[in-house]
Amino acid sequence: MRALRIILVVAVILGGLFVIADRVAVGFAEDEAANRIRTTEGLASTPDVSIEGFPFLTQALGGELDDVKIGIKDYEASTSGTNDTVSTIRIDDLNAEMHGVVFSGSYSTATATTATGTASITYAELLKAAKSETTEVTDGVTAQVVGLSDGGNGKIKVTVEATVLGTKVPEPISVLSSVSVEGDTVKVHADTLPNLGVDLAENTVRSVTDFEQKIDQLPGGIQLDKVVAAKGGVDISVKGSDIRLVG
Structure with a gap:
């Protein structure tokens, strides 16, 4: 009985250590991904990246992540209007959820099978x-x-x-x-x-x-899907497939 208790205690400790190691690893991966996305997209600030699912380490070993959420506060997208002049437009709170993110062993490339998300543009900006x-x-x-x-x-x-x-x-x-x-x-x-x-x-x-x-030129080639008028501006839904996150 004592031996069983010892085994249970050891299992709990090892399980706790695995969870800690997993969370440390996912935190490092999120920071690394955020920095690479910032560089790839030429962003002014570092985006928020959240890798969903547990455990992370087994996903990483398989080379594919189930879900990755990305948030960009102020994104400058290139535009052309009715008069064909090219400029930029500020998109507030661009949030995307990437599904089936496949990455290389060196993390130099990462591509999402599908993606959905939301964004908003103020009336003044439009x-x-x-x-x-x-x-x-x-x-x-x-x-x-x-x-x-x-x-x-x-x-x-x-x-x-x-x-x-x-x-x-x-x-x-x-x-x-x-x-x-x-x-x-x-x-x-x-x-x-x-x-x-x-x-x-x-x-x-x-x-x-x-x-x-x-x-156009939204991050990774993501595209506009729907748009509705809201109180402070227009709310936009975005979607895409084979979205390039890095590389």
């Missing part, structure tokens, strides 16, 4: 990236989008200022717009057209109210 300019919609009438905000029920409120025959319209004009994703492009499309005080063709007015913003 408007800035779109570079809305004053547009002459017809002789004597100019207009410009000056604000984007939450319109409720999944809509974006687009605020337009107009000038007619040199006189600025006293109050800004607002319309509710739908937002969607097509490929790597976010599109904003007015549900109804604003009344600028003169009769104008629909495509003429839409040259002011509607715009699109291309967002």
Whole structure:
């Protein structure tokens, strides 16, 4: 009986030591992965990396991790808008969960079989990236989008200022717009057209109210999936396959 108790005590101690060793190893791997992702993607700050699943050591020996979560606070993605100018747009809180991450023995490469995640872009950032300019919609009438905000029920409120025959319209004009994703492009499309005080063709007015913003070069080649209007900006779902994390 005493021998059995000794064996149990030893097993508990060895189990505890294994857990400690496993947690130390996973912590080291997370730090190493975060630094390599920062270098590969040219990030301004080190991302958060969390390797899920237990034990880590057996996953590492097999060369494949079940799940890896990555969080990037401020990511600068390259963009091109309606006017084809190329710039960057700041994406807040880009979080991705990578599944089936296969890596080389030297950890110089790592690729996820699939990935899903979320991100957000503030309305101010979206408007800035779109570079809305004053547009002459017809002789004597100019207009410009000056604000984007939450319109409720999944809509974006687009605020337009107009000038007619040199006189600025006293109050800004607002319309509710739908937002969607097509490929790597976010599109904003007015549900109804604003009344600028003169009769104008629909495509003429839409040259002011509607715009699109291309967002590419997301980390590892991850892609836009869905977008919805929210209180502080647009919330984006992302997804991808064969996502290159390192190398």
